[in-house]
Amino acid sequence: MELKVGKVNQTMELLPISVVGLGGWGKNVVRSFSQTRRAKLCVLCDENEEVIARQAVLYPYAATTTQYSEILAESNIHAVALVTPSPSHFNLAVQALNAGKHVFVEKPLSLTVGDAKELVALAEKKQRVVMVGHLLEYHPAVNLLKSLIQTGELGDIHYIYSHRLNLGVVRLEENALWSLAPHDISVVLYLLGKEPTHVTAVGQSYLNPGVEDVVFLNLRFGEEHMAQIHVSWLDPHKERKVVIVGSKRMAVFDDMHPSEKVRIFDKSANVKIGTANYVESITVRHGEIRSLIVPNQEPLLSETQHFVDCVLDGKTPRSDAHDGLRVVKILDAATRSLHQNGMPVEIL
Ligand SMILES: NC(=O)c1ccc[n+]([C@@H]2O[C@H](COP(=O)([O-])OP(=O)(O)OC[C@H]3O[C@@H](n4cnc5c(N)ncnc54)[C@H](O)[C@@H]3O)[C@@H](O)[C@H]2O)c1
Known part of the structure; x- marks a missing residue:
């Protein structure tokens, strides 16, 4: 089958892109690329013809194929977005790079540290x-949280915790750690601008033997900071929350809150040196609670726009392959800790 994607202008004012994998998440990614400035959604690809048919009616201008090899062979396609199950990310990305395409790949970048290094x-x-x-x-x-940290609004960052909880979606091919925690890990690394030295993880599988439904992950950043990540698809609440405790103030990002997503708590505890007794040495400060205005931007559209802008303007993405590798290193170390009942594992 020949893909009729049309010639691309030589100056590359528009990035011709194909989205591969149009399932549960892929349909959102397709919609987002269709709305992304300077992107030209050219081909929809999925192994499953019924899945393609459901999306094809929405984007009649795009060609369709069940064969990834046809996209690789099409020189007018300059970029692919891989929204296929995680075990396929590495192979599909290698093939795309070898065919000269730019690659957007869903998290996690790969399932092993070696594969992630190879992609870098x-x-x-x-x-x-x-x-x-x-x-x-x-x-x-x-x-917004990142800028609060950078401007020193929160003081020195003591610790961060993150909850990603819900009832479902239960996955069979990967555990809650690999399915959910890439998001929380990438946020913690992004906020702190550092990699952890040690990881510990405990978890349990209740629904499918060997596939952990709930995982508690602890990251240590030397003596300085620590972070805890709790992920589960077996929980009564839908919770997506990040809490940052700093020496001056504390911040809470609650993605489930309809209007007050980020709040600053002007609260802290201080230790006075040289006081006579322990009780006098600690002072606890309770200040006001402020709700901050969060710009009304859809994260997925910002993400696809960033990819297209980076390709066309020759810039390095915020979540580039190095970032993907850092996250995979932590997932890999956490898996080893999980298999050793929570033994601390050093990140090398
Ligand atoms: N960023 C997010 O918030 C987010 C949310 C959900 C899922 N995801 C990620 O998106 C990816 C896909 O997840 P999903 O829930 O959409 O999975 P899914 O199983 O619903 O869909 C995957 C689709 O890929 C197709 N496919 C598989 N291999 C293919 C190949 N070689 N060529 C063409 N098509 C192929 C399947 O037919 C299926 O339609 C995963 O990596 C997942 O981690 C990200």
Whole structure:
């Protein structure tokens, strides 16, 4: 089958892109690329013809195929967005880079550290953009938290915790750690601008043997900061929350709150040096609670726009392959800790 995608203008004012994988999440990614400035959604690809048919009616101008190889062979397609199940990310991304395409790939970048390193090296060798779908790095509330940390509003950051809880979606091919925690890990790394030294993880599988439904992950950043991530698809609440405790103030990002997504708590506890007794040495300060205005931007659209802008303007994405590798290193170390009943594992 020949893909009729049309010639692309030589100056590349528009990035011709194909979305591969049009399932549960892929349909959102297609919609987002269809609305992204300077993107030209050219081909919809899925192995499953029924899945393609459901999307094809919405984008009649795009060609369709069940064969990924046809996209690789089509020189007028300059970028692919891979929204297929995680075990396929590495192979599909390698093939796309070898065919000279830029790659947007959903999280996690790969399932092993070795594969992630290979993708980092291949992207550099081929001089192509590889961007991982660490969606929350493009969330306006997370960017607001980042600027609060950078401007010193919160003081020194003591610790961060993050909850990603719900009843479902239960996955069979990956556990809650690999399915859900890439988002929280990428947020913690982005906010702190550092990699942890040690990871511990405990979890349990209740529904499918060997597939953990709930995981508690702890990250240590030397003696300085720590972070805890709780992920579960077996929980009564739908909760998506990040809490940052700083020496001056504390911040809460509650993505489930309809109007007050980011609040600053002007609260802290201080230790006075040189006081006679312990009770006098600690002072606790309760100040006001402020709700901040979060820009009304859809994270997914910001993410797809960032990818297209980086490709066309020759820039490095915020969530590039190095970022993907950092997250996979932590997932890998956490898996080893999980299998050793929560033994601390050093991140090398
Ligand atoms: N960023 C987010 O918030 C978010 C949310 C959900 C899922 N995801 C990620 O998106 C990816 C897909 O998840 P999903 O829930 O949409 O899965 P899904 O199973 O619903 O859909 C995957 C689709 O890919 C197709 N497919 C598989 N291999 C293919 C191939 N080689 N060529 C063409 N089509 C192929 C399948 O037919 C299916 O339609 C996963 O990596 C997941 O981690 C990200």
